[in-house]
Amino acid sequence: MNDVKNILEVKHLRVSFHTYAGEVKAVRDVSFSLQPGSALAIVGESGCGKSVTAKSVMGLVKKPQGEVKEGSEILYNGENILQYTPKQWQHYKGGECAIIFQDALAALNPTMRVGKQIMENLMGHKHMGRAEAQKEAVEMLRLVGIPEPEKRVRQYPHQFSGGMRQRVMIAIAFACDPKILICDEPTTALDVTIQGQILDIIKRLMKKNNTSVIMITHDLGVVANIAQEIAVMYSGIIVERGACRDVFYRPRHPYTWALLQSVPRLDLENKQVLASIPGTPPDLLNPPVGCPFSTRCQYCMPVCKNRMPENTDFGGGHSAACWLHHPMAPKVDMPDRKGDV
Amino acid sequence: MSREKEVLLSVKHLKKYFNVGRGSVLKAVDDVSFDIYKGETLGMVGESGCGKTTCGRVCIGLYGKTDGQVLYRGKDVHAITGKDRHAFKKDVQMVFQDPYGSLDPRMTVAEIIAEGLDIHHIAKTTHDRQERIYELLELVGLNREHANRFVHEFSGGQRQRIGIARALAVDPEFLVLDEPISALDVSIQAQVVNLLIDLQNRMGLTYLFVAHDLSMVKHISDRVAVLYLGSLVELTTSEELYSHPMHPYTQALLSAIPIPDPDVEQARDEGKIRLEGQVPSPIDPPPGCKFQGRCRYATERCRQEAPALREYGSGHFAACHRCAEEQG
Numbered sequence: 001m002n003d004v005k006n007i008l009e010v011k012h013l014r015v016s017f018h019t020y021a022g023e024v025k026a027v028r029d030v031s032f033s034l035q036p037g038s039a040l041a042i043v044g045e046s047g048c049g050k051s052v053t054a055k056s057v058m059g060l061v062k063k064p065q066g067e068v069k070e071g072s073e074i075l076y077n078g079e080n081i082l083q084y085t086p087k088q089w090q091h092y093k094g095g096e097c098a099i100i101f102q103d104a105l106a107a108l109n110p111t112m113r114v115g116k117q118i119m120e121n122l123m124g125h126k127h128m129g130r131a132e133a134q135k136e137a138v139e140m141l142r143l144v145g146i147p148e149p150e151k152r153v154r155q156y157p158h159q160f161s162g163g164m165r166q167r168v169m170i171a172i173a174f175a176c177d178p179k180i181l182i183c184d185e186p187t188t189a190l191d192v193t194i195q196g197q198i199l200d201i202i203k204r205l206m207k208k209n210n211t212s213v214i215m216i217t218h219d220l221g222v223v224a225n226i227a228q229e230i231a232v233m234y235s236g237i238i239v240e241r242g243a244c245r246d247v248f249y250r251p252r253h254p255y256t257w258a259l260l261q262s263v264p265r266l267d268l269e270n271k272q273v274l275a276s277i278p279g280t281p282p283d284l285l286n287p288p289v290g291c292p293f294s295t296r297c298q299y300c301m302p303v304c305k306n307r308m309p310e311n312t313d314f315g316g317g318h319s320a321a322c323w324l325h326h327p328m329a330p331k332v333d334m335p336d337r338k339g340d341v
Numbered sequence: 342m343s344r345e346k347e348v349l350l351s352v353k354h355l356k357k358y359f360n361v362g363r364g365s366v367l368k369a370v371d372d373v374s375f376d377i378y379k380g381e382t383l384g385m386v387g388e389s390g391c392g393k394t395t396c397g398r399v400c401i402g403l404y405g406k407t408d409g410q411v412l413y414r415g416k417d418v419h420a421i422t423g424k425d426r427h428a429f430k431k432d433v434q435m436v437f438q439d440p441y442g443s444l445d446p447r448m449t450v451a452e453i454i455a456e457g458l459d460i461h462h463i464a465k466t467t468h469d470r471q472e473r474i475y476e477l478l479e480l481v482g483l484n485r486e487h488a489n490r491f492v493h494e495f496s497g498g499q500r501q502r503i504g505i506a507r508a509l510a511v512d513p514e515f516l517v518l519d520e521p522i523s524a525l526d527v528s529i530q531a532q533v534v535n536l537l538i539d540l541q542n543r544m545g546l547t548y549l550f551v552a553h554d555l556s557m558v559k560h561i562s563d564r565v566a567v568l569y570l571g572s573l574v575e576l577t578t579s580e581e582l583y584s585h586p587m588h589p590y591t592q593a594l595l596s597a598i599p600i601p602d603p604d605v606e607q608a609r610d611e612g613k614i615r616l617e618g619q620v621p622s623p624i625d626p627p628p629g630c631k632f633q634g635r636c637r638y639a640t641e642r643c644r645q646e647a648p649a650l651r652e653y654g655s656g657h658f659a660a661c662h663r664c665a666e667e668q669g
Contacts, residue, residue, distance in 0.1 A: 045526040163619055191388040191553065193616040196597040200615070218527055221556075221599030224606040244603045262531035263601055264560035273538075274560065276531035280496050 007179055007212050008034040008057065008076055014069035015052050015061055024284050026052040028236040034180065039206065039213040041227035041244075043220065043259070045281055049236040050216045054182045057081075057214070058099045059089055076180075095125040098173035102185040104165035108157040114141075114168045115153030118175050125176040140171040144201050163194035167201065174205050181206070182214045187222060199225055220263055224248065229317070232256045235282050235292035242318030252312070252320035255293045291323065299324055299332055346378040349515060349547050350400060355409035357392075357399050367624045369395040371571035372409070374650065377515075382541065382548040384562030384579065386555055386594075388620050392571040394438075397517045397551045401433045413515075431461050434508035438520035440500035444492045450478070450503055451488040457511040477506040482536060498529035505536065509544075517549045522557060534561055555598050559583055564656075567591050570623050570631040573650055577657040587659040590632045630662070638663050 015027040027049040034040050042050045055061055056068055059081065074081045081092060101107040109117055118137040122128045128136065134153070141149035144167040157165055166186060173181055183202065187195040203226060206213055215226055223230060224244070231241040232255065240253040251257040261275035279296040282288055288295065294304040304323050312325035324332050357370040369392040377383045385393045398404045400411055402418045411418040413429060421429055434457075437443035444453055451474050457463075464470035475485045481502040492500060501521060508516055518537070522530040538561060540546060552558050558565055558579070565582045567575040567590065575588040586592045596614040600606045616635050621627075630648055633639040642662050650660040653668050 045528060161619055191620075192555070192594060192597040193388065194619060196599075196613065196615060199599075219599070220527075220601035221606070224601050224603045225599040225610065227603075248601070248603050259528060260601065262528050264534075264556045265600060265602070274531040274535055276535050277528040278532070280498065280529070 005035060006033040006075075007036045008074070010053075010057065011073040011075070013053065013056060013072045013074065015049070015056050015072075016067050016069060017065050018067065019065070022285050025287055026236055026284060027056070028287065030233070030236070030238050032231050032238065032241060034212045034214065036179070036212055037206070037210040038228045039215055039226050040229045040231060041215045041217060041223040042231050042233055043218060043223055044233035045218060047235075047281060047284070048233045049284075050233050051184055053233070054099070054184055054214055054216050057180070058097055058182055059084075059093055060099075091125075094121055094178070095176050096178055097180040097182065098176070098178040099182040099184060100166070100169045100173050100186045102188050104162070104169045104189075105157060107169060108165060110157055113154055113156055114160070117168070118153075118172050121172055121175045136175070137171075140175055141168070143174075143205070144168075144171045145197070146171075163190055163197065166190065166194075166198055170198070170201060170205070174209070174211075177209050178211060180212050180214065182216070184216045185218070186215075188217070188219070195222070202226070220260065232259070235287060236284060237292065237321065239293065239322070240320040242314070243316060246314070246316060246318040250314075250318070252314060252318070252325065253293075253322050254297050254299055254324070256320070291321070301329065346381075348376045349379045349414065350377040350549075351410075351412040352376070352396075352400060353410040353412070355396070355399060355411060356407040357395055357404060358407045361624060365624050368571050368626065369623060370399060373568070373571070373573045374409075375566055375573065375576055377547060377549060379514075379547055380541075380545055381563040382550055382561055384558035384565040385549060385551045385568060386553060386558050386565060387568035388553065388594075390570075390620055390623065391568045392623070393551045393553075393568050394519055396568065397435075397519050397549055400549065401435060401515075401517050402429070403435070427461075431457075431511045432513050433515045433517070434511065434513040435517045435519060436501070436504050436508050436521045439524060440497050440504055441524075443504060444500060444507075446492050449489050449491055450483075450495075453492070453503060454478070454488075454507050454510050457507065461511050463511060473510070477510055480509065480540070481506045482532075496529075497525050498532060501525060501533055502536070505533075505540075509540070514545070515547045515549070517551070519551045520553070521550075523552060523554060530557065537561065555594065567594070570620060570626060572631055572647075573658075573660065574632065575659045576650070577659075581657055585657075587653065587657065587664045588632075588661050589636050589638055589663070591659075593635075630660075 011031050013027055013030045017024045017026055030053055042053060044050045057074055061068055068082060084092060115137045118140055119133040122133040122136050137153050138149045141152055146152050146164060146167055160168060187198050217223060227244050230244055230247040231238045234255050240247060240256045247256060251260060258275055258277045262277060264274060277296050282292050282295060290306050291304045291309050294300045301323060309321045309323045311319045311321050313319045323329055352373060352375050355370055355373045359367040359369055361367045373396060387393045399406050406419055454474050454477055455470060458470055458473060464473050474488055478485060478487055483502055522533050525533060534557060541548060550558060550561055562579045565579045566573055569590050575591045586595055593614045593616045618635050621634055629645050630643040633643040648660045648662045650658050651665060652658050653664060
């Protein structure tokens with residue numbers, strides 16, 4: 001892939017946390033790239049390292065507990081952000097790359113009016129004056145669909161409902177026209193009708209500013225709605241990645257495949273037994289030597305337990321890390337899901 | 342068809358108001374009526390704050406009622422006393438949403454499960470008691486070795502299994518499942534749902550399944566009740582609800598759920614019904630239909646007069662003036 005085309009490129013990212021119990025290897029060698037104006041969804045269960053990946057891109061992994069390992073590279077427009085000076089970081093965080101968290105109430109400052117929280121960003125990054133920033137803050141709130149923005153800028157976060165708070169977060173994130181927006185489960189805590197509204201806003205602003213989005217979620221419905229590309233994570237590694245349609249219709253990793261079958265669908269017949277994945281994800285304190293999914297995989301072979309599988313490329317950016325695609329592996333029918341829909 | 346089935350629980354014009362001070366009243370459940378038949382799963386869905394949890398809790402007597410009646414096998418749940426009440430508590434059990442908060446961290450798994458056994462004197466000897474605990478653990482997919490551990494040693498999915506084992510210990514026939522899966526991961530959700538369906542088939546249980554995830558509710562339920570701001574807006578079989586939703590709120594709710602299939606999802610994205618605004622406060626709601634503020638079909642009549650729940654076709658209930666006018 002061409003380096004210039006990608007706005008963000010993550011190469012061999014490894015992140016660990018030092019705890020009393022030992023070193024937790026939250027992210028173990030993750031590589032992906034992001035094109036301008038496109039949306040990448042990182043899908044996985046809790047504890048698979050998807051949030052940590054996103055936080056490293058945003059520079060939020062805190063030392064000394066957290067550590068981005070030697071050899072990791074996060075290239076933003078070709079520059080490695082891990083070698084940024086504090087001044088460059090300041091410009092990057094919020095100005096070039098912004099993040100929306102799951103829990104808006106915890107992420108917003110409860111002692112500050114929401115208007116000021118938006119203005120802070122505008123005054124810091126765009127060097128606006130107070131009056132101008134105030135006007136812009138009202139405009140931002142209107143843009144994200146908050147009624148009576150003139151009145152609302154003067155209110156505190158606790159006076160907003162869950163959906164409205166998430167809109168404020170989006171307003172803050174978009175205030176400085178970031179090139180990359182990271183959404184860390186932005187709709188998980190919200191009702192479905194509000195979730196739809198929030199996704200619409202994100203998609204509209206994405207199109208308007210040509211922003212790239214990294215969407216972190218475990219909801220495959222949200223992924224289908226917004227993403228052009230998908231990376232499926234499991235216990236700190238990306239097991240499969242590719243274009244949205246490839247991953248949904250031609251999953252090539254048993255985990256992706258099981259994940260897709262374990263969600264019931266509204267538009268299909270019910271009462272069929274859901275394919276569940278037995279067992280639980282492995283402990284990241286002592287991650288297994290071989291494929292992390294081997295303990296839960298129905299196709300597990302002896303080699304899976306001993307050696308980490310390599311990425312097999314299927315063309316068009318679609319790849320999966322599974323021993324089943326090795327020439328010597330027994331042939332297993334990977335279902336093309338398009339057929340049964 | 343439904344007439345031949347035995348009614349297990351009958352809810353009649355149930356109201357539950359909470360006094361929130363300064364003379365304000367929060368109408369959490371406002372005139373709700375439905376029946377639950379023996380052996381079926383009734384799903385109850387709605388957005389947060391619509392009163393679905395409260396409704397489930399009032400049904401089994403965890404909360405008192407403000408008005409109306411809940412009849413369990415013909416007996417008023419809120420009026421039974423003495424021996425009958427003891428028996429009722431054995432027949433009806435609940436599984437809670439939060440698998441972390443609903444289990445006592447200072448008790449071992451065996452103690453948690455055996456509490457009900459002891460209260461209802463189900464196990465005659467210590468050996469029986471121990472065997473029953475093991476049997477229950479294995480029933481929900483855990484091991485014998487788990488019996489003497491404490492709750493903090495388990496993952497969310499395992500804890501939910503402990504919660505289910507505790508509920509099943511006293512051999513109940515009716516279970517209220519209050520969002521049993523919403524705190525769990527996708528792959529674990531499927532495990533727990535499959536367990537619940539399997540247990541129902543084996544033991545003939547009746548479920549009231551409260552959840553906000555409509556696709557999971559569709560999967561597990563025979564019939565589904567949709568609540569909005571404390572009122573029942575639609576009640577029908579799950580196939581009928583998803584193929585022919587009548588109430589505008591149900592239509593919007595179904596349309597808002599993203600389908601995990603990019604082609605289907607992107608094709609329907611344009612035609613989605615988008616609800617504006619949010620659920621209004623259940624404190625002192627305005628008169629008329631509760632949904633009228635967000636409804637695209639709202640008329641003057643909707644603002645004045647609350648629609649009654651009416652039956653359209655066999656067993657399809659909806660509360661909407663527009664449905665009434667269209668169907669005549």
